[in-house]
Amino acid sequence: MTEGRSRRPGPRIEEVARVAGVSKSTVSRVINGEKYVSERSRLAVHRAIAMLGYSPNHAARTLAGSRANAIALVISELGSRVLADPFFAGVLRGVHAELAGRHVQLLMMMNQPLDGEDQVAYLTGGHVDGALVVSLHGEDPLPRTLHETGLPIVVGGRPLAGGAVPFVDSDNFNGALQAVRLLVSLGRTKIATIAGPHDMAVGMDRLSGWRCGLAEHGMSVALVVHSDFTPESGALAMEELLRRAPDLDAVFVAADIMALGALRVLQARGYRIPDDVAVVGFDDSVLASTAVPPLTTVRQDVEQFGRTLTWRLLSELSGDEKLPQSILLPTSLVRRTSA
Template sequence: MELMTETHRRPGPRIEEVARLAGVSKSTVSRVVNGEQYVSAKSRAAVAAAITHLRYSPNQAARSLAGSKANAVALIVSEQGSRVLSDPFFAGVLRGVHAELSGRHVQLLLMLSRPEDHDDLIAYLAGGHVDGALLVSLHGDDPLPHRLQEIGLPVVAGGRPLSTPSIPYVDSDNFTGGLDAVRHLVSLGRTKIATVAGPRDMAVGQDRLSGWRRGLSEARLPADLVAEADFTPESGARAMSELLDRTPDIDAVFAAADIIALGALQVLQARGRRVPEDVAVVGFDDSLLASTATPPLTTVRQDVEQLGRTMTWRLLGELAGDDGLPPSLLLPTALVRRASA
């Protein structure tokens, strides 16, 4: 009797059984499950009761197959290293995305992809396994957004993508953030205001730098004290050293990120500068690092969780067929005053 094969059946009831218990057809159950109209209150209640009683949970695979939609979106992190994941920025976005998704029966697939894996990624996404994609941490030359657009997958980027301006994105208002930081420094009477900028191949680096420039030009101060760092304390320290070597009498620094500011802070203290008396320091992000630094860091707050929520809202809107959605959105930033400036 080879009928006795171990049938490894998936557990749980089928839609069929729910229909039988509720005394209606599969179609009606499907309508109820999908919240469609044209179902009598009576049927609706009967189905709901049956679902609860049987603990029915519709099979996503079957649903996707029949319905030509995946009920899932991908959060794609495109980065050479996987450093990003430790970044509070990423954590915040993730939290926001999840918050916005929760209760909507849309699954979140997390995909990291290094540039050399992009082909696989594209193939997978082109297969219709997700309905849309959220993109974060884009370096400027990353061809990924463009390629996603090519295969017709709805995409929203977190942070302005340098390479593909046509893609919808949500970003913090980094320019105004940088501008506000400098205005604050100017209001403190500082005149030799340097910056440790972020990577120039990322919009976030460019925009905060532009804000700094604008602030200095407003105050008719020279904008020549620039060093570049990536988002590590080490590179922040290195950049600060350069700046100090070049111009020892700097009296303020705008760091493009708290984590950069931290490295700068260490160098400043090691070189005998008092913060904020000799050199005022402003960071960016208002991460945990800012409040626990010594001295606590004045910084520009960005609400990354809100950024995640907004990206998701935008994507789901597009998937629902809303038009009139803004192509892109800028989220406000705010200066948080602490001891360092």
Template sequence: MINDEPYVSQRSRDAVNRAIERLGFSPNHAARTLAGSKANAIAMVVQDHGSHVLTDPFVASVLRGVHAELAGQGIHVLLMTSQYTANQDLATYLTGGHVDGVLVLCLHCDDPLPRMLRESDLPVVMGGRPLAGGDIPFVDADNFNGALEAARHLVTLGRTRISTIAGPSNTAVGMERLSGWRRGLGEQQIPTDLFVHSDFTFEGGARAMNALLNRAPDLDAVFAAADIMALGALDVLHARGKRVPDDVAIIGFDDSAMALNARPALTTVRQDIEQLGSTMAWRLIAELAGEPQLPSSVLLPTSLVRRLSA
């Protein structure tokens, strides 16, 4: 749980507590006191280190969507973080009657926690496709076709040395966006050797951009698998004297607020992140209510938003 993370500063702790209070999320001690045969509570588990969770705009948008779906239903939400080394303790807590179901935001989809919970008959819905597949319900964006559209757009601009800053190779989202980029370039027989895997951070995008420029100084386009990575790449391009989009065109993924505020404004693939959160919450509550014939997965559409960077 965030309050127990030793490496989270008091300032960050206070900030997230204010956000939780504003959004209506209940701390764990309040949920434990709920009476009745059901807990009237669900858990929102984010699979990543707490310090990253507190600064990730993607996570914040998902939480807003979850809150919007559950507003007025009297359901408490426990916000928790998962680390691989503590999975057994977390699974024991979650299956101990404290919650009726779990939403798992899958930043690293090789985590065994969702299957541990599902095998305990606790309803689970994942945000992001499980990397290993299986029967766990999930909600995700159409990552492959979003990346495909981005790659095709760069090709139509006449770019021929097109690189990508891909997401982590141990995530479904990272591999799907990489595959979409490869398909878009392959359609025009453009080489697909210019890629670097990175994490979904500003610093990761900057490191990857430096590595790509060192390898291919003549590259003329970049598709970054997240807006925050694209901003890190933009910072490096500016520092190394590359004009955007004249010398290097760049496209991100998410259409977050930071894309519009970038200089130049960032062309990006839009996914409705709040809808992702609300659909996860809907799917879980529908299962808890016993609704029949629920979809095992929901794939949300994406679209290219054209701005000045490409």
């Protein structure tokens, strides 16, 4: 009478208990790493688990327990642009690496225009224990909304409308600062920038770094054109800069992908790189090394980014107090040919 339904394969916790000569409760304690288990029992249980090839049923743990044993990876703002970014690929790799070995599922969610509300409902409905939010637009309200519901979240990239939402980000400010210092050390005196849009923290922080670097040397911070992280807009921005200052001798471009467009315009106008104009990009994406000439750029460790993001969330979930609210990851200059 007990063999009624079509069962999933594999042993149950009860069998482990029998083989180990203890109760279900004790097996459960061992699995969840609780204290108050004798060394003897712990060993017996581990042996039994290995012998039977036991693996706990996720649904049952979630249903019975107070955790969902899953976290969400929320890709905000239509997903398309985030995903097209090789940056994201590296982050995802890091996230996964950090998750390895833990019994935590990674759920993918994209923020489609339709289901904004549904998504918040789903996330706060107990289906996940926390969320990693990768948001491009700094003013996306989602991170804040989620955080206010009390759901533990960590945002990848500093949110502009963040309030006190924990985030992990690359040190964009210092990366840009280093780039400018390099250009100055090379003797450049008329240093422009192609910045990102106003509504993205990543763009604004790089712009601040550029400003600060110039200010250090009393140089003008007038040569700014905002652009939107596409090669085409990078090209347009470069044209605008050249119109305003045909004699500029360096450009700090806030993303490699825009630098590609800028490079094309400079070359078309007959500027030699780096002789006439030095160019520094940002990201050290694959585009940088394949560009002609290969691009000097600011490197960020995207895999580390993903690992840190995940680590921060999991630590919070496991009750770790005194965690840093937010974390900045170092960036470093990569010298190639363009500067």
